[in-house]
Amino acid sequence: MRPEIAPTLRAEGLAVSYGDRSIITDLDLVVPPGKISVIVGANASGKSTLLRSLARLLSPAAGQVCLDGESIHAMPTRELARMVGLLPQSPVAPEGMTVIDLVGRGRAPHQSWWRQWSHSDEETVRHALELTSMLDLAERPVDELSGGQRQRAWIAMALAQDTDILLLDEPTTFLDMAHQIEVLDLVMDLNRTRGRTVMMVLHDLNQACRYADHIVAMKSGRIVAQGPPADLLTAELVDEVFDVRCCVVTDPVSGTPLVIPIGRHHEPRNVARHPFPIH
Amino acid sequence: MALLELTRQPGRIAVRLGPTSAVIRPRMLAVCLGLAVASALAFAVELSFGDYPIPLLDVVRALFGVGDRATLFVIEELRLPRALVGLLVGCAFGVSGALFQTLTRNPLASPDMIGLSSGSATAVVAAMVLGFGAGLGTQALGLFGGIATAVLIYGLAWKGGTTGYRIVLVGIGISWMCTSLTSYLLVKADMWEAQQVLRWIIGSLNGADWVHVTPLAWAVLVLGIAVLLLSRWLRLLQLGTDVATALGVPVRFAQPALIVTAAALVSFATAATGPIVFVALTAPQIAQRLTGCAWPPLVASGLTGSFLVLGSDLIAQRVIPGTLLPIGVVTGAFGGLFLLWLLTRANRVGSGG
Structure with missing residues (x-):
């Protein structure tokens, strides 16, 4: 039913600002087709802004977002709506x-x-x-x-x-743990069995590592690093992106990186066993 | 092979004919038919009442041009304009209220609450008292006042996009400013002018004439078609501007287009009769509860508005014998009570009604 080659969404030299305040500057990104990508970053790092720009909810100050080489801003919005879907953060349906x-x-x-x-x-x-x-x-x-x-x-x-591409802005916000897992499992089903390209914003780094094929780490409106979670996630990166000291160990369930913050009151013990580098 | 195919689902029936398809909601259809019959009845009763009572049967015959000359004169020249203005104005208020309440996702955001009626009224009163723009006529002035207010509200509420909440807040502010301006003009006016103006401000069908009917009828027809064309976008804007954009609505065009259409409807109506309070607020809410929808249904809101205005006018004409009470007094008193009743009832049931 779906075309063999999934359409590709791409940001080229993208800059987005609210009034005078620049949120994203000169950003290039390819949403990997057929994969689950997760944007992570601290609050106000521009991750939600990036997702909303990819869905043409925000117009860029410079650069553009292209779908298969065609600028989405020049495309009829209805035509785009047949190819790219978006679920904004905590939408509200009319009562009843x-x-x-x-x-x-x-x-x-x-x-x-x-x-x-x-x-x-x-x-x-x-x-x-x-x-x-x-x-x-x-x-x-x-x-x-x-x-x-x-x-x-x-x-x-x-x-x-x-749509072939589905953008989800923090789909797990305000949900308890069971519901978070339920929603993320569903997203994974969609990708694995239906071949949907998914890009979402997640707050929880460990969930991101577990469910993403590709992680995009953002800080101050720029992409700091991106790649598969196992290659990407190091204590240094977490420190750089989130300003948090942590240990990175292997998730005993999924085998993906598991980030454990350290904080001021604790120190890591018995760290030698862990395969991922430690700060 | 069955060409016409009906699929029943809870609350709706899908109708398919070849590649075309439509959805019918039986309850919505029944309520609309009921409201249409009720409005037609109120319309006929409106024509039969008065110092010279005419039996309903003669009214219907007179509408088809059959009857004696006196009856035809009373119906066609004296009562028909009033009833038609009531019908059209009610419809315009109802639909306009439904549009605003849907766009802002707030049942309080009817045009009379967010200052469109007051803006329209201020323009007309200013012209009456200050004597400028007399050549334009009340219709044009009311239209100008209403649209200008709508643009002002939208402009002030715009901050890289807008929310229903901000439109309501800005609207209430504008509404009070217009009301004070109107009060100031009233103080400036002489006694006779002030009385005329006051009568108009309360909202009244008493002066309704064929002069009012024709432009109003055209306005309701043209704007009604515009509303129907825009209604597919409205359905998606119910889910908020972000979701609507994601579903392919050109929000930056659709939202202002809907607001201008709604503002034009209410302005034409206000120019004809003065701001008849509460109709635009209550009609969509009543229609919504009657149809069991989660949103104010457009057609049903218009029909409810017509019925409310005609019914209120009947009460207004009868409540003090020999006096033509302005209809706004009745809609103000009963509309508020009815809304309170609906709200308390809805709370007790624990749902939207």
Whole structure:
């Protein structure tokens, strides 16, 4: 069903500012197609701004964002909406709107005046509800759901949009641990079984390491380093990006790097066993 | 082979014919039909009431041009303009309120709360009292005042994008400034002018004439079509501007276009009758609860607005015998009560109604 070669989203010399304040300066980035990429960085490092720029929610002050070589700012926004989906940070549905109404709106870029609810709309929405385990809750108002269910409903909406590229801005914020894992597992399913390109912003470095194929570390509006988590994550990098002293060990479950902050009151003991370099 | 295909789902029916498809919500359809019948009835009763009562059957016949000359004269020249203005103005207020409440995602953000009616009123009152722009006529002045206020509010609320909350706050500020300006003009005016102005400010169908009907009818028709064309974007703007953009809505064009359309609707209506308070606020909320939607439904809001204005006018005409009470007094009193009742009832049930 999907094209063999996944479309590629790319930022070229991107600069974004709010008023006089420059947030991102001269940034180049290729979103690796068919992979899960995670942007990490401290607060105000510009990671959310970058994601929003990739989704044309912010217009660049300089440079551009291209999809397969074509500037997204010159593209009809509806056409782009069929290829790139975005879930903003903590979106709010109108009070009383049901899950199916919300998810159905994800089909908008594929609909028109004379095609308001085609068979493919119905199948795609049903499939999105199935993937997110929301079928049984389809007729429930979104505001009456738990945090995890609500986030799944929004993800279902983004899935119903049926785009090759999915951008997620902190999809785990405000969720408890079980729901965070649930959402991230779902993202991984989408990537592994459906071949979606995913780029998301995550706060938790360890979750980023576990779920990402590619990590983009940002500081002060610039990309400090990027690459696969196992090659990238060192105590030095964490110190540089987050200004936190830490040990990096191997996650006993996933085998990915696990970052353990040190803080002022503790000192690492028995550090020799760990395979990753220590600050 | 079945050409027409119906698929039933809870609360809606998908209709498909070849490559075309549509969604019908049976409850929405039923409520709209009910409201249309109720408005038509109120319209007919409005035509039959008065110093010279005309039986409903004769009213209907007169509408088709059948009847004696006296009846035809009373209906066509005296009562029809008033009823038509009521119908159109109510529809305009209702739809405009629904647009603003959806765009700002705030039920309080009706045009009369955020200063559009007051802006429109200030322009008309200024012209009445200061005597400028008399050649323009109230319609044009009201339109100018309303649109100018809308642009001012949008401009002041804009800060690299805007939120419903900021529009409401700026709007309330502008509303009070316009109200003070109108009060100042009233103080400046002489007694006779002041009385005219005051009557207009409260909102009244008493002066309604064919002069008002024609421009209003065109405005409602043209703007109504614009609203329908923009409504697919409105549906997505319910989810906020970020999600709407992600779903392919050109927000930077759609949002101002919707605001200008809504402002134009309310301005034309205000210019014809004065600001009839509370209709734009309550009609969409009533329609939303009747249809069980999570958002103010456009068509149902317009029909509810028409019914509210015509019904209130009937009450206004009857409550003190021999006096033509301005309709705004009734909508102000009953609209507020009705909204309070709806809200307390909704709280008790624990849902939107």
